[in-house]
Every structure is written in C-alpha cells, then in structure tokens.
Amino acid sequence: MDYSKIISREFPLKYADYLNLELVEFENHGNIFRLEINAFHSLKKMLESAESEGINLYICSAFRSIEHQQEIIHKSIVQYMAEGLSKQQAEEKTNKEILPPLASEHNAGLAIDFCLEDGELREDFENTEQFEWLVKNAYKFGYILRYKREYEDKTGIIYEPWHFRFVGISAKELKDICLEEY
Numbered sequence: 001m002d003y004s005k006i007i008s009r010e011f012p013l014k015y016a017d018y019l020n021l022e023l024v025e026f027e028n029h030g031n032i033f034r035l036e037i038n039a040f041h042s043l044k045k046m047l048e049s050a051e052s053e054g055i056n057l058y059i060c061s062a063f064r065s066i067e068h069q070q071e072i073i074h075k076s077i078v079q080y081m082a083e084g085l086s087k088q089q090a091e092e093k094t095n096k097e098i099l100p101p102l103a104s105e106h107n108a109g110l111a112i113d114f115c116l117e118d119g120e121l122r123e124d125f126e127n128t129e130q131f132e133w134l135v136k137n138a139y140k141f142g143y144i145l146r147y148k149r150e151y152e153d154k155t156g157i158i159y160e161p162w163h164f165r166f167v168g169i170s171a172k173e174l175k176d177i178c179l180e181e182y
C-alpha cells in the first residue's frame with residue numbers, strides 16, 4: 001500500500017483496495033475502533049509515547065466502512081431537512097461538508113479524528129495540550145495534520161485540527177506542506 005497516496009473526492013479509494021484492507025481492531029478509552037494494520041502499529045507507539053509524557057489522546061473516529069459513511073451522509077441530510085432546508089439544499093450542504101463513500105481517508109483506515117476529553121469534536125481542539133503534542137510529535141510516528149487552515153484552497157476541505165492522516169515514513173517531509181503539493 002502506498003501510504004502517501006491522495007484519497008479525495010477527485011481521487012477516491014478503489015473499491016478493490018477497500019475490500020483488501022487489512023484492518024486491526026483496538027480499544028481507546030472504552031470505545032472500539034479499527035485502523036489499517038501499519039497505521040495501527042504506529043498509532044500504538046504514538047499513544048504510548050504521548051502517555052509517557054502525560055498526554056492522554058482520545059480518539060473519536062478511525063476506519064469507517066462505506067455503509068457507515070453513507071449513514072453519516074444520510075443523517076446530515078435528515079438533520080438539515082429537520083432544520084427547514086429542502087431536500088436539494090440539504091444534499092448540497094451535506095455534500096460540501098462530508099465526503100462521499102471511498103473519498104474519505106477514514107474509508108482507507110488511514111485517518112484518525114482526535115476529540116476533546118468530553119468526546120466532542122470541535123475546532124477548539126487546537127487549543128488543547130493534546131493538539132500541541134500532536135503537531136510537535138505525530139510526524140515521528142508517520143502521521144500528519146492533514147487539513148490545515150492555510151491549505152483549505154488546495155485540499156478543498158475545511159480546517160480540521162482533529163484529523164490526522166497516516167502517511168508512513170514520508171511524514172517528516174510532509175509535515176510542513178500539504179499532500180496535494182507532494
């Protein structure tokens with residue numbers, strides 16, 4: 001597997017690659033997640049290293065199946081319609097915010113969303129000691145902050161301080177640029 005490969009709306013994961021993913025199940029603070037096997041082994045080292053420095057990392061999302069991705073999209077559309085949008089408006093808004101199945105790095109088991117200790121996923125994650133630690137250290141374990149504020153135009157995705165992507169050994173080269181430039 002090429003870990004620095006772009007997975008996006010424009011370049012979705014191939015269905016055959018999705019079916020061949022080797023996933024590992026693991027636990028984090030009482031919740032069960034799955035990740036691609038090498039992404040998992042690196043995550044494990046990263047969590048241990050963080051913990052040894054007194055930093056507890058809370059995961060709220062890792063691998064997502066195609067079905068799960070579809071369910072998130074469906075829920076978002078239903079939610080926007082409940083707020084008064086037409087079906088078309090709700091679909092358009094959802095389409096801007098959530099990637100279709102196979103276009104998300106989570107579908108490849110290579111992405112992790114870290115959340116606040118209360119289990120919530122919010123932009124103020126960027127003000128936590130966890131975020132500070134990740135920005136400084138994640139690349140040592142093959143992970144990069146994927147959707148940076150200054151690269152919104154290039155990635156087509158809003159700033160997501162919680163979303164880290166496993167890219168393997170190229171993380172050191174990639175940490176200060178964006179994958180689209182690589």
Ligand SMILES: [Zn+2]
Pocket residue numbers: 061106111112113162163164
């Ligand atoms: Zn994510």
